Every structure is written in C-alpha cells, then in structure tokens.
Amino acid sequence: MKAVPNFDIELEINTAFIAGVDEAGRGPLCGPVVAAAVIFKSMTGEMPLITDSKQMPHTKRQIAFDWINKNCLVGIGQCSPKEIDELNILHASMLAMKRAIAALPQTPNFVLVDGNRLPPDVVGRAVVKGDAKSVSIAAASIIAKETRDKIMCDLSIKHPNYCWDKNAGYPTTEHLRAIKEFGINEHYRKSFKPIKDLL
Numbered sequence: 001m002k003a004v005p006n007f008d009i010e011l012e013i014n015t016a017f018i019a020g021v022d023e024a025g026r027g028p029l030c031g032p033v034v035a036a037a038v039i040f041k042s043m044t045g046e047m048p049l050i051t052d053s054k055q056m057p058h059t060k061r062q063i064a065f066d067w068i069n070k071n072c073l074v075g076i077g078q079c080s081p082k083e084i085d086e087l088n089i090l091h092a093s094m095l096a097m098k099r100a101i102a103a104l105p106q107t108p109n110f111v112l113v114d115g116n117r118l119p120p121d122v123v124g125r126a127v128v129k130g131d132a133k134s135v136s137i138a139a140a141s142i143i144a145k146e147t148r149d150k151i152m153c154d155l156s157i158k159h160p161n162y163c164w165d166k167n168a169g170y171p172t173t174e175h176l177r178a179i180k181e182f183g184i185n186e187h188y189r190k191s192f193k194p195i196k197d198l199l
C-alpha cells in the first residue's frame with residue numbers, strides 16, 4: 001500500500017474549510033460518474049486509515065467511509081449516463097465535482113482537486129495523484145467510490161444479468177459477454193466504445 005497521505009498540503013494553504021474533491025467512475029461503460037467533496041472539521045484526533053481508495057481493501061474503505069461521514073462535512077454530486085453522452089466524460093466529471101462542492105453544508109474557502117485541472121470557476125489547486133498526497137482528497141476518493149459502488153449494487157438488483165455489483169460497470173470479460181447476450185439499457189453510456197458500436 002502507498003504511503004498514507006497527511007495534512008501537509010492543507011497546512012501549507014493555511015486557511016479554514018479546505019475541501020478535497022475526487023470522482024469515481026470515469027472508465028465504466030454504464031452508470032453515473034460520482035464526485036465527492038470533503039472538509040475536515042479538525043486536523044487533529046484519531047482517525048482510521050484514509051488513503052487512495054483504490055489502494056484500500058473494501059473492509060477498511062467501509063470503516064473510513066463511515067468515519068468520514070460522521071466526522072467531516074461531505075457533499076456528493078453526480079452526472080447521469082445521458083449527461084455524460086451529452087457533455088463527454090471529462091466535462092461531466094467537472095460538473096459532478098461542482099455539484100459535490102455545491103452540496104457541502106459549508107462553502108469551502110479553497111478546493112483541492114485530484115488531477116491536473118480544476119472545474120470552471122472553482123478557487124483552488126489541482127493536485128496530480130492527489131489521493132496519495134492529500135488526506136482531504138483521499139477522503140473524497142473513498143466517499144466517491146463507496147457511493148458509486150452502492151449505486152451500481154442497487155442497479156444490479158434490477159438488472160442482475162450484468163453483474164454490476166461485481167464489475168461496477170467496468171468492461172470485464174463477463175460484463176462484455178452479458179452485453180452481447182442481453183443488449184444495453186438506459187444505464188449505458190452510448191458514446192462509449194463498444195456500446196456505440198452496438199447502436
């Protein structure tokens with residue numbers, strides 16, 4: 001597992017109400033792209049392992065998810081498959097991030113965003129591989145991933161043939177086989193290959 005991020009970036013900025021922002025679900029063939037924004041109420045005290053969500057086993061990620069929701073300010077935003085097709089995945093991700101920031105109960109003074117660009121009109125800093133460098137971004141990555149995984153699990157109950165509870169909409173061999181057998185539905189991103197080749 002990568003080194004656990006700390007509050008160095010947040011302390012360097014030296015202002016209150018810094019929001020870390022990250023998204024989940026840019027690569028899947030279906031489902032929404034989900035973004036989360038997280039503000040730590042305090043930078044002291046005991047907390048569970050919080051690092052890049054992709055580096056955490058599900059059990060530890062769930063513990064962190066519960067702790068973050070209880071001890072931090074959290075905002076969630078998403079864009080639907082239809083919006084992704086209309087805007088493209090990059091702009092849809094930026095919009096989901098703006099919606100997550102707007103959903104926070106407290107307006108942040110500064111925003112740290114994972115990646116190399118900020119959403120339009122957002123005051124802050126883009127941090128490449130930020131989920132491994134900033135604990136606020138890492139917390140947002142956990143919230144975004146767990147939230148999106150739950151959405152895909154709920155959708156899988158209605159559409160069990162696609163096994164979205166296991167593949168989260170990513171193009172696994174099993175998923176691609178199911179698409180060939182059962183076709184696509186309204187949850188698919190029609191601008192994504194191989195989906196658009198089936199239309």
